[in-house]
Amino acid sequence: MNHRSTLIAARSAAVALGGLMLAASCLAQTIKLGMVNSLTGPHASFDLPASEGVLMAVDEINKRGGVTVKGKKYTITVDSEDAQSKPEFAVSGAQRLLRDDDIKVIFGILTSGPGMAAATAFGKSDVLYIGGFTLLDTLLGKPGGELMIRTLNNDATVAKSFVPTSISELGVKKVGIMLPNEDVSRSIVAVYKPLLEANGVQVPIVEYFQPDTQDFAPVLRKFQNQGLDGMLTGTNDALVEAILRQATELGGLPRKFMYRGGSGAPAIKYSKAVDGFTWQILSRDLDNASDPKVKAWIERYKAFTKKDVSPNTYWALTFYDTVFMVAKAMEEVGSTTDVKAIDAAVKAMKYEGVRTMRFDKDGHAQSDIDIGILKNGKVSSVRAGA
Amino acid sequence: MDLIQTLLDGLMVGGLYATVAIGVTLVFGIMGILNFAHGQMVMLGAYTAFFVVSAGLGFWPALLIGMVAMGALGLLLERVVFRHTLGDHMQGLTASLGVIMVVENLAAAAFTPDPRTFEPPLPGSFQIFGLTLSSQRVLVLVLVVLLVVACHLFLQKTRIGKAIRAMGQNRTGAALVGIQTTQVTAIVFVLGSAMAGAAGVLYGSLFAITPYMAAAPLMKGFILTVLGGLGSVPGAVLAGFLLGVAESLGSRYLSASFRDGYGFILLIVALLYFPRGLFGQRGKVRV
Numbered sequence: 001m002n003h004r005s006t007l008i009a010a011r012s013a014a015v016a017l018g019g020l021m022l023a024a025s026c027l028a029q030t031i032k033l034g035m036v037n038s039l040t041g042p043h044a045s046f047d048l049p050a051s052e053g054v055l056m057a058v059d060e061i062n063k064r065g066g067v068t069v070k071g072k073k074y075t076i077t078v079d080s081e082d083a084q085s086k087p088e089f090a091v092s093g094a095q096r097l098l099r100d101d102d103i104k105v106i107f108g109i110l111t112s113g114p115g116m117a118a119a120t121a122f123g124k125s126d127v128l129y130i131g132g133f134t135l136l137d138t139l140l141g142k143p144g145g146e147l148m149i150r151t152l153n154n155d156a157t158v159a160k161s162f163v164p165t166s167i168s169e170l171g172v173k174k175v176g177i178m179l180p181n182e183d184v185s186r187s188i189v190a191v192y193k194p195l196l197e198a199n200g201v202q203v204p205i206v207e208y209f210q211p212d213t214q215d216f217a218p219v220l221r222k223f224q225n226q227g228l229d230g231m232l233t234g235t236n237d238a239l240v241e242a243i244l245r246q247a248t249e250l251g252g253l254p255r256k257f258m259y260r261g262g263s264g265a266p267a268i269k270y271s272k273a274v275d276g277f278t279w280q281i282l283s284r285d286l287d288n289a290s291d292p293k294v295k296a297w298i299e300r301y302k303a304f305t306k307k308d309v310s311p312n313t314y315w316a317l318t319f320y321d322t323v324f325m326v327a328k329a330m331e332e333v334g335s336t337t338d339v340k341a342i343d344a345a346v347k348a349m350k351y352e353g354v355r356t357m358r359f360d361k362d363g364h365a366q367s368d369i370d371i372g373i374l375k376n377g378k379v380s381s382v383r384a385g386a
Numbered sequence: 387m388d389l390i391q392t393l394l395d396g397l398m399v400g401g402l403y404a405t406v407a408i409g410v411t412l413v414f415g416i417m418g419i420l421n422f423a424h425g426q427m428v429m430l431g432a433y434t435a436f437f438v439v440s441a442g443l444g445f446w447p448a449l450l451i452g453m454v455a456m457g458a459l460g461l462l463l464e465r466v467v468f469r470h471t472l473g474d475h476m477q478g479l480t481a482s483l484g485v486i487m488v489v490e491n492l493a494a495a496a497f498t499p500d501p502r503t504f505e506p507p508l509p510g511s512f513q514i515f516g517l518t519l520s521s522q523r524v525l526v527l528v529l530v531v532l533l534v535v536a537c538h539l540f541l542q543k544t545r546i547g548k549a550i551r552a553m554g555q556n557r558t559g560a561a562l563v564g565i566q567t568t569q570v571t572a573i574v575f576v577l578g579s580a581m582a583g584a585a586g587v588l589y590g591s592l593f594a595i596t597p598y599m600a601a602a603p604l605m606k607g608f609i610l611t612v613l614g615g616l617g618s619v620p621g622a623v624l625a626g627f628l629l630g631v632a633e634s635l636g637s638r639y640l641s642a643s644f645r646d647g648y649g650f651i652l653l654i655v656a657l658l659y660f661p662r663g664l665f666g667q668r669g670k671v672r673v
Contacts, residue, residue, distance in 0.1 A: 042499070181643035207642060208641075208642065208643045209637070209642040209643055209645070210642065210643050210644070210645040210646060212602065213642070213645060214593040214594070214599075214602065215395075215399045215592070215593065215633075217395040217398075217399070217520070217523070217634070218392060218395055218396075218633070218634045218635075218636075218637035218638040218642060218645075219637055219638070219642035221388065221391060221392055221395070221638050222638065222642075224388075224518070238501040238594055238596075241501070241503070241594070242501075242593065242594055245503065246520075246592075248509075248510070249506075249509065249510065249511055249520040249521070249522060249523070250511055250518065250520050251510070251511030251513075251518040251520075252511075252518045269503075
């Protein structure tokens with residue numbers, strides 16, 4: 001090799017190195033979000049739409065130019081793990097995300113089994129974890145849970161809007177409570193019974209039944225001919241549908257129901273046999289959307305996912321607005337890595353997105369919800385603030 | 387009035403338990419196999435009814451088709467699986483456990499775990515003598531009584547029924563007097579499975595249908611088989627009604643969160659006084 005060719009080789013190497021450095025600097029201008037969700041298994045019906053919501057928000061942020069932090073443009077990428085509806089896979093997925101030092105914010109999981117397992121791993125690390133499962137509320141604000149946020153309201157917050165709205169919509173004055181014999185039912189009664197009574201409704205009967213009960217006749221007989229005009233029940237669609245079906249068959253029972261759950265499906269089938277039914281839509285009502293923001297979001301969702309909305313699509317709004325909040329918080333604090341500052345900014349923010357999002361200092365959601373109503377065979381919904 | 391209503395509720399659901407238990411006790415009495423796959427027949431019977439009713443054919447054809455289809459499936463299982471395990475009860479029991487896993491997972495894959503219901507032929511309730519009763523539950527009770535009576539008459543009055551009873555008493559002796567034991571065994575499987583199919587259709591007319599619904603009726607079917615006396619059809623029927631009434635009274639007047647426990651209390655108390663079950667015969671196996 002002569003001197004000239006050596007020089008050319010050196011110049012080429014320098015150009016290549018420069019290109020690599022430029023590419024590296026371009027790569028560095030991304031914000032990498034982590035996401036762990038049950039994309040397969042029985043919990044996928046919640047978590048899959050929730051993950052679609054995150055991806056959709058990220059896509060929209062990137063399309064409008066990304067996130068501007070201290071004058072520098074960043075695009076967002078998402079590193080996703082499948083919890084497979086199992087705690088052990090949630091933990092291994094969480095650990096894979098935690099091994100990546102570039103990931104500072106992690107979204108995901110709507111069910112408590114995998115959720116608690118993953119949150120335990122996140123609690124030991126310096127990341128901001130934003131989840132949706134019920135038991136996350138028990139960790140917020142406690143040691144290890146300082147950098148955690150739950151984007152769905154807890155029972156106490158939901159009840160504050162659900163109870164008065166249901167009472168006024170259904171016109172009930174004397175209500176019985178019938179729930180499966182589970183820990184969550186005790187906490188539901190502890191929240192709902194005093195609220196009902198504070199709103200002028202008598203609650204003379206509270207009954208717990210065996211969780212796998214199929215024949216509700218004996219327990220429903222306890223509510224018969226007691227002068228009740230309503231019942232509060234839960235906690236899942238299959239159970240509530242069975243209760244409704246058997247209540248309408250047995251006769252002598254109230255025909256107005258308040259459902260501590262997120263779907264009108266159990267009652268719609270029996271719409272002629274019930275006088276009223278209310279339920280909780282923890283994000284937004286997509287089936288009877290009248291809000292232009294919700295209508296527009298539905299169209300964007302269809303375009304992004306190439307899917308039509310289904311009864312579970314509203315879970316896609318679990319994290320959707322919060323992704324925008326995190327991006328806004330990064331812009332406000334001028335950092336993509338200072339998780340404590342980002343966490344504080346999100347918790348201090350009120351965000352008018354598709355949902356109205358706000359959190360308390362510990363990260364409990366205080367957002368507005370929609371309340372589904374079935375009356376006179378017609379389904380509608382109302383917006384209710386906490 | 388409330389007590390009578392609750393008793394009737396218990397009889398209605400107890401009749402369903404009895405229908406399941408008849409099949410279990412017949413197969414055990416003749417073949418000595420505790421057929422765990424019997425619960426799957428209940429589940430498949432319920433799904434058959436769901437699809438037949440959804441296709442617009444109505445409840446009565448669904449009942450007939452459910453019984454025939456499960457009878458045919460019972461015959462198939464007897465020919466393919468259980469005939470080959472006759473000499474080894476543990477092998478038969480293990481095979482039936484395998485059948486559970488295969489059928490349950492196939493059902494979950496084909497039908498999805500989502501609960502299904504179909505419109506009963508008699509929705510709503512009616513009032514009589516101050517009682518408010520569910521029309522469909524009363525219909526189910528009537529049908530159960532008819533099925534039990536028909537099964538009893540079949541076993542008591544027909545040649546095949548007599549052959550079944552003879553085999554229940556002594557399989558070798560029955561073979562020695564010319565009874566075709568393999569044919570009778572197949573008939574017992576068909577009869578037991580058809581009863582399970584009927585129970586499934588009636589279950590489906592009252593409760594939600596899922597691929598995993600078989601566990602509760604099967605467990606209760608076994609309790610009743612033991613309580614009634616292994617191999618005793620009248621014992622299984624009486625035990626079914628007793629269990630239904632015990633659950634109903636316990637849930638109504640004590641705690642509904644202990645519902646399944648009442649049956650086991652009944653079982654323990656009954657076995658203290660009747661160690662061979664309510665209708666267990668002297669010389670038969672102590673349960």
